Amino acid sequence: MNLPALSFDQLRHLAPRALRRHIATDQYQGHTSGLGQGRVQANIVILPGDWADEFLRFCTLNRQACPILDITRPGDPLFRHLGEHVDIRHDVPRYRVYRQGELTEQPQNIKHLWRDDLVAFAIGCSFSFEQPLLEAGIDLRHVKLGRNVAMYQTDIDTRPTERLQGKLVVSMRPLKAADAIRAIQITGRMPNVHGAPVHIGDPRLIGIHDLGAPDYGDAVPLADDELPVFWACGVTPQAVVQASRPPLCITHAPGCMLVSDLHNHSL
Incomplete structure (x- = not known):
């Protein structure tokens, strides 16, 4: 039908x-x-x-x-x-x-x-922790803009098995410092959907050189008073599949x- x-x-x-x-x-x-x-x-x-x-x-x-x-x-x-x-x-x-x-x-x-x-x-998917973030008054720009979240492949190695190995993929949300602290508190209580962030701040420290060119999803602008906050992402298996074949x-x-x-x- x-x-x-x-x-x-x-x-x-x-x-x-x-x-x-x-x-x-x-x-x-x-x-x-x-x-x-x-x-x-x-x-x-x-x-x-x-x-x-x-x-x-x-x-x-x-x-x-x-x-x-x-x-x-x-x-x-x-x-x-x-x-x-x-x-x-x-x-x-x-x-x-x-x-x-x-x-x-x-x-x-x-x-x-x-x-x-x-x-x-x-x-588990980070979209599931966006609801409690929004309910806490934390602005999520990609939601407001109707865009997909920005996702990036890092230079952080996953823990391999015999045949499966690859790099960690992260999702990024730009947040003010106070909102980032609150987001850590909220998402840290949700380990089934990636838990707390894996990195905050300079993306170059985890191998990301251009926030304007995500590997997956849509670019989201970062304001001068905001920090990029990165969570582990469930797209990681796709990077692992490409590496492990x-x-x-x-x-x-x-x-x-x-x-x-x-x-x-x-x-």
Whole structure:
């Protein structure tokens, strides 16, 4: 069934299940920041079974970047703990398909790629801590501008497994010093969605040389009285996939998350 196209402002008012239904019919391909009515959002990684156990170990070693919210059974496309009929084959606005580490496809659904050996991982997303930041009166410029958050690859190594290794990816939000302190306090209580920032201040110290040219997402202006605040990001597995080159890996497109039925406050 085809649903009518909705504006971003109209999408903001949809409950999670209705939003997923809209996405599943290929009516929306954009970022999900500000959508979902305060529900938990998730990054997605899908791997063949012979890589899934190792990726689980990688997530355990790199929990701040890859906090796991749910895992599917091999060949089962449904997440059982994220809501009602959450089907990973079509409930994400846009996907990325990597083969041997190379990006080969960016489809709106992956029904044509689904196999009996695939395992899907839902990983906590920083969009989930944006609601409590906003409720605390902290300005988030990318939300106000209707943009995707800015994300950057750093020179910080993740903790490797036998086959999986790569650099940490971070998301950045410009904040005044007082707001940055408050943001540390708030996000530090939410380890399932990356926890406290990993860096504040000079981006060159973590290998970022141009804030105006993010590796993923949209550039967000930094005012003279603001500090760039960096959180570990669930896009990290995409950098790891490119470096480690598994035969197949499917992820969400950066910023295009799976919106669950879980409330952010439950975290």
